[in-house]
Amino acid sequence: MTSQQPSAPARAKSGAFTRGVEHVNEPHTDNFVVVGNHLAQHPELSLMAIGLAVHIQSLPAGAPVGIKALAAKFPEGEIRIAAALRELEEHGYLARPKERLQSGRCVTRTVSYNKPRTAVLHAAAEPEPEPQPSKPLQSPQPPAASRLLAELRTYDSRLLLTERDVRRLTPAVDTWLERGVPVTAVQRTLTSDLPTTPIKHPAALLAHRLRELLPPPLPAPGPVPAPACRPDPLQDCDGCDRVFRSPEPGRCRDCRTATTAA
Template identity: 70%
Template sequence: MTDKQPSAPARAKTRHSSGVTHVNEPHHDNFTVVGNHLAQHSELSLVAIGLALHIQSLPKGTPIGIKVLAAKFPEGEIRIAAALRELEEHGYLARPRERLQSGQVTTRTISYNRPRAVVAAAAPATPKPEAVPKAPAPSGKGKATELLAGLRAHDSRLLLTERDVIRLAPAVSEWLERGVPPTAVVRTLTTGLPQDPIKHPAAFLQHRLTAQLPPRLPAAPPRPALYRPSPLQTCDGCERAFRAPHPGRCRDCRTCAEAA
């Protein structure tokens, strides 16, 4: 009878993965904190992500012009200029143009560690002051009825019933819509009244409103189209401001490139 050999211990199963393995050491100085919204941005190119990381790591006041960046990295001015435009479009960079006291236009660069759209969405909404309710403006028909009802103050013979006021209101509204001031309408209806008693004031006013109706004002001539200059752009070569319909290079930089 043979002795039973003890079974060998089972080997630990190892899992092989092709994914990344992190070896993280803590940083105590000389480091920059970057959000995953930038590091893992799905719409930015890797050049733009790397350039944003570099810009955020620089001290305040460090020049980051296109020529300065091209002298540091191998991408070249064209790729760096395109990456800067990507960062502008996604809210990580702003390059506002400012006019100096000398009259020269310069470009100021602002770097955002969070996109401006995300910051605006996270900010609490500012409560709007309660609007003071305004009294509703009287409509054209309301003005017409008020005008007709007030004619008796000019001459008691122009006393109208409520039914007559409602019936004549559209005719007065037509005068008002043609640009005649209410005072001119009242003057037309109350000037040169006959000396005899007015037996039917509504019919009398109806006749004047119809017979003396002025023509409509002619249409105003169209305004000439205003000339709008092209927007200011930042030159991809020298970063000076120039006017052009699309981003690119200024005339001097284009001339130098053609000569080269």
């Protein structure tokens, strides 16, 4: 009997037509790169972006992958290559963070990922929330004005008030507190620099001080200053890979001037 050959490719039945792709796979032992189906069959990436990602993943570390370097290898041109690089950034296969050298110059560092990340490092800069006007700090709720007046005798026994005196002076103390004067400042105003002679009418003395030393109301808060204009985000020039600021990706000013002149 003829021995079976399980590794031999299956043949189509006589007269039958096989549709779709047929694979002839041979193992690679060197000079190859592993690519996941999440990239090779990505439903949203263009074929240009998929091919460019495979090429970048196959390169050794440190190989140049700037727009001009890639355009020198392939016929697609700088504009299509730049658009494909942005696709890979948006889907997490590529990151191009900006770094500032000690000389002050900004450069782009390219990082390739063989698996898409959930968060892209080089995402488009999001606008920061506008600063809200700061609210004045609220001090703890002060004691009632009547309590403040009743406790004045603990500072000086000559400031002993009757219940009637406390009720009569309470509205004046309330006015001080409503104008933002701290409780301690009101107490200091009423108890400092007292006469050395006996005080026959403490309520009259306190009423005089509350009336004559009343501070003016605090001025109304001024308008909130407008937030500073946020600079445009850094972009990679589609023509020369230079880092420049612009609201949208494209070419730097020098490349636009050279194109116009040409």
